[in-house]
Amino acid sequence: MFRKKNMLLPRISIGFAIYTAVFFLALLPLQADxxxxxxxxxxxxxxxxxxxxxxxxxxxxxxxxxxxxxxxxxxxxxxxxxxxxxxxxxxxxxxxxxxxxxxxxxxxxxxxxxxxxxxxxxxxxxxxxxxxxxxxxxxxxxxxxxxxxxxxxxxxxxxxxxxxxxxxxxxxxxGQTGARSIKFISTKLQKAGVAQHLELDVENSGQRMLRAEVYAELYDPKGTFMGKFEAEPLRLYPGTSGRFKIDLSKIPNDTYKALVVVDCGGSDIFGANLNLVIK
Structure with missing residues (x-):
């Protein structure tokens, strides 16, 4: 994982896994009036x-x-x-x-x-x-x-x-106090029919609330940039974790290198390098 963009990133290799996504934070609204x-x-x-x-x-x-x-x-x-x-x-x-x-x-x-x-x-x-x-x-x-x-x-x-x-x-x-840090809990590829997603479970391991915007930049085996793919942003309080889903359904089957970035604003940018096998 990196903290700033000019630091070296670890490489993680993952393949497809079947996983059921469950979204957090569901409160019923009051009646329409x-x-x-x-x-x-x-x-x-x-x-x-x-x-x-x-x-x-x-x-x-x-x-x-x-x-x-x-x-x-x-x-x-x-x-x-x-x-x-x-x-x-x-x-x-x-x-x-x-x-x-x-x-x-x-x-x-x-x-x-x-x-x-x-x-x-x-x-x-x-x-x-x-x-x-x-x-x-x-x-x-x-x-x-x-x-x-x-x-x-x-x-x-x-x-x-x-x-x-x-x-x-x-x-x-x-004030402006509190350490800002995140931890990647898991990274998984999920496939259901023609749909496929990269699922990232991310924990706020720091002391301050983070508004996390997550995206992945994909490169094919020749190094060709395939695009930037984004997940829905989430608010993460210290100790809590969220699941970010990145839609890769339009990506052809192949092996890719992905730069996954968790952008929490300002200099609070974290990420990892992944090897993705889409098949």
């Missing part, structure tokens, strides 16, 4: 000991009141598709306990917006470095739920309910 304004990420660069404030706005576009509850969880995910919404504040890099907010339950009148106001107080701890994060869930409370204050007695009961929620990510970066 309920919206979170301003996006699903609240991100701030702050100093140790600093306090900052903000608001999360929940908009009800419907024609009747809607009840919601707001609560926190931790958030962690793996390249194999596992997503963990654990107890708030348990992860080593959780900032959940830094955050206070109000209200935690509310009824949003039709055609109106509720502001959930929050305060983030970064601890006075000189060992803090990099990125700390957690999730704030905004969940609809159905009228048939025992939790509902809008429920009519004859509509509350036992049964299976579909719960809709938004997950809003809250991240705090401690």
């Amino acid at each position: 309920m919206l979170i304004k301003g996006g699903l990420t609240h991100e701030k660069e702050a100093a140790i000991g600093q306090t900052y404030e903000g608001s999360l706005e929940i908009q009800n576009n419907g024609d009747k009141p809607a009840e919601v509850k707001v609560y926190q969880t931790d958030y962690f995910f793996y390249a194999d598709g596992r997503v963990i919404y654990g107890e708030a504040g348990k992860l080593g890099r959780s900032n959940a306990h830094w955050i206070t907010f109000s209200p935690k339950t509310a009824i949003v009148p039709p055609k109106e917006t509720l502001a959930v106001r929050y305060t983030v107080k970064v601890p006075e701890d000189s060992s803090l470095a990099g990125t700390y994060w957690s999730m704030m869930m905004v969940e609809e409370v159905p009228e048939t739920s025992p939790e509902s204050t809008l429920a009519k007695p004859d509509r509350v009961g036992m049964g299976i309910r579909q719960v809709f929620r938004y997950g809003v990510q809250f991240m705090t970066h401690i």
Whole structure:
């Protein structure tokens, strides 16, 4: 693996492998009448000991009141598709306990917006470095739920309910601190019929959140450049991992050399040389 483009790269030889891709981060949205304004990420660069404030706005576009509850969880995910919404504040890099907010339950009148106001107080701890994060869930409370204050007695009961929620990510970066590094967990070629993909499992092995853009530059046995092939970018928190899929379906069968690059912005560029056998 390299850190900058002018460094030597290791060579890895791989062939086809059958693998099932599972994508991470799947949260159900609220019903169509309920919206979170301003996006699903609240991100701030702050100093140790600093306090900052903000608001999360929940908009009800419907024609009747809607009840919601707001609560926190931790958030962690793996390249194999596992997503963990654990107890708030348990992860080593959780900032959940830094955050206070109000209200935690509310009824949003039709055609109106509720502001959930929050305060983030970064601890006075000189060992803090990099990125700390957690999730704030905004969940609809159905009228048939025992939790509902809008429920009519004859509509509350036992049964299976579909719960809709938004997950809003809250991240705090401690200044510009925190090591930035990645680790290639696995590289595999997957073929299914005429479709073929290069799958790369990448872990953020550093201390700071990275926005990773991954691509591969392919060269045939004569050294002819075959093109640049890109995967969908992903956000990787420290310790988490993601699966990047690069579509190579239009590449003829042959042996290729590939320069795989994980570009995290600025000078944070990582990569490896691969030998690919497409057949």
